[in-house]
Amino acid sequence: MSKRKSVVIRLLAVIFALVIFAILIRVMDLNPLDVYVALVKGAFGSAYRIREVIIKSTALVITSLGIAIAFKMQFWNIGGEGQIFMGAFAASYIALNYPELPKPLLLTLMIIAGMIGGGLWALIPAFFKAQWKTNETIMTLMMNYIALKWVMYLQYGPWKDPMALGFPKIANFSANAILPKVFGIHIGWIFALLLVVLVSVFFNHSKKGYEITVLGESENTALYAGIDIKKTILVAMFISGALCGLTGMIQASALNNTLSIDVSGGLGFTAIITTWLAFLKPFFILIVSILFAALLQGGSFIQTAFGIPQAAAELLQGMILFFVLASEFFIRYKLVMNRHQVANEKKGDN
């Protein structure tokens, strides 16, 4: 299967999804073409909307890159969500306790703390996997809920802002703890672009990246090549979690200006989808993430513009995913129509 062919199949899948959704729009007595035009307008129609798309894609890109590192090793890190929470938590700890530090120093510390927070959270399932071969899918998934409930506990308990008049909310960060803007968008988008290049170099030219790929393909081969399997699992998962943790830091600092249970909003799960659709390739992750963010942004626009219920807008995302994932079948297998043979087999049965 050539690369071009698989890209064509995926694009066809998206088109099919749009066609099917168009029927649905018809049923709702709307003109599908209008809705789709509005969808694009909603995503790219104004400077504000484009900024929103970039902000959404920034978080998706960084998280997806982190998840891609784990997936490359065939370590199914479903715990991006939890790692985002723990990264945000660690960064917030610094922000809330040292609000008066000079801005560059404070932000650097927050970034380091966020990455260590996410990294350590990811290290727990990695350690269990390396040591006792536990199932990382279940473990990372469950740890998401632990992280979520931990942040919720902080928000409703010890970290609750006494000034918030009983409202369950953690105090806002000081101005020094908020990421600066570049061209009107928080600086995270530059991090994302840099990381795309860095992770790409990491995958294609570094020793660790090579080891991760070998280990992902076959543990026996890795052993045979003299790769330290446990160390590789731990290092890769730490990096994976650290990137998710960085997302958490960015979300808390630039968007929420504090730690809250809304800091992730399902990013860790959405990123799994974008990572997978991008075949774990950093530059594809960038493109897929932007498209996905546009879909999210445009989707919320058509809700208000056409009075389409939110659930219907989400249907479109679901449909695109469904078709793209189903199209994998046609990428892996060739469909052969052979009526002659079928007829013969039937004869054979009698």
Place this chain on the structure above:
Amino acid sequence: MNLISMEGITKTFGSVVANKNINFQVKYGEIHALLGENGAGKSTLVNMLSGIYTPDSGSIFVRGNEVRLTSPRASIDAGIGMIHQHFKLVDVMSAKENINLGQKNGFFIRDDILTKKILEFSNRYKLDIIPDKKVYEMSVGEKQTLEISKVLYRGANILILDEPTAVLTPQETKKLFSIMNKMKEEGCAVIFITHKMNEVMAVSDRITVLRKGETVKTVKTIDTNTKELAELMVGHPVDLAIRRDKVSKGKVLLEVKNLLAENEEKVEVLKNVNFTVEAGEILGVAGVAGSGQKELCETITGLYPVKQGDIFFKGEKLVGMSPRQIITRGISMSFIPEDRLGMGLVASMDMVDNLILKDYQNQKGFLINRKPAVKKAKNIIKELDISTPGVNNPIRELSGGNIQKVLLGRELGSNPELLITAYPVRGLDINVSYKIYDLINEEKKKGVAILFIGEDLDVLLELCDRIMVLCDGEITGILDAKKATKAKLGLLMAGEKNGKLGDAELD
């Protein structure tokens, strides 16, 4: 009169032509050998007889009637039975239960009648089946006999054997040949696929040689010889003698002492193994498949846990070292498993990435420089005549033989001091096989100690200096290759201990 006639058979897989206009006839009461190098199209051809593939064009006639064998069922109904390399038996069932599986003979089975029927049948073909013996208690030879019985019991009178001797000791092979001859007397036809020419000469009546998907020639066995057959297979004259260079022996490089290893079920897979390999020596290892060869290779290279005993390399203790440390000591191991890929290579990676697998760690810094590996890849492609679209294609896209050459090229080119190589020529064509033997001999001349695990006894006898025989994880003997014979090796492979050999020359 032809029992089977295949006319103008063509079969393609994508752009690969596996069979091209093949004509192949089998008569009543003959053993017909199908000879050819790997990739010559033997398996494709018989798979069309057994209903696994259907030809793109051409016709198949059985007993003069044209048939369409569109499923294995249709093939069995036409009286064609195939014995695959990997047995399809239910381990926990007895011989008679396995034979009776899938038979349409009513809901209830009268046990005594079944036993009686199977015994009668067994006597007719001299199969020596013990109806109530469980499959897991059987030797490989017994299992194969059972496979044959299963097919014959279903009324097949055309039997296809796909490389049946690969897993057998010489004695078991002899027994198989007598069964084949018995079938011939009964008027059945036997199609025998192999690339071992000695066996072809010993048992077949006629031989059809395939090369690159086409029939080269069908000859009567009595009118030909191995040299001519090799020429037909390869397409040009070949020298079949393997060189055994005289190299003055050096000091002992590898010493294995009382080595004991267990698998996960706590079954001993290596039992008190003792041997040495000297510099400039090829120590061959013979044994039926699964006698502990893999475990032996892997314990030496630190991949398999050692229960007891010691392994010394140049006086240094290897047990307890990591695989990485052992690689840096200059020990190379290449094990070619049946699927060719095994643990030595990564299928989805290209040739360059596979070549750096074991030495990228020697590079300094965080990044890998792939340029030297690209050059090396191009050299290996030239040297070993690898057919590949380029050095950047995933090796999964190469054929089995070419994949194997990538592995051997890397390991032979790594300048080892101890070279462990298992089944290096498995399935390679004659030319490349001899090229590999030459390369191994060159290593030997450089003073490398070589542990050569082989399956073809003729090759072991010619190439090696000494031959160690493994049976069920135990060393049953170490012979001087110049004085050893296949018969002696065969007895040792079957587990006869040194004492019973009498005149065998022991080292």
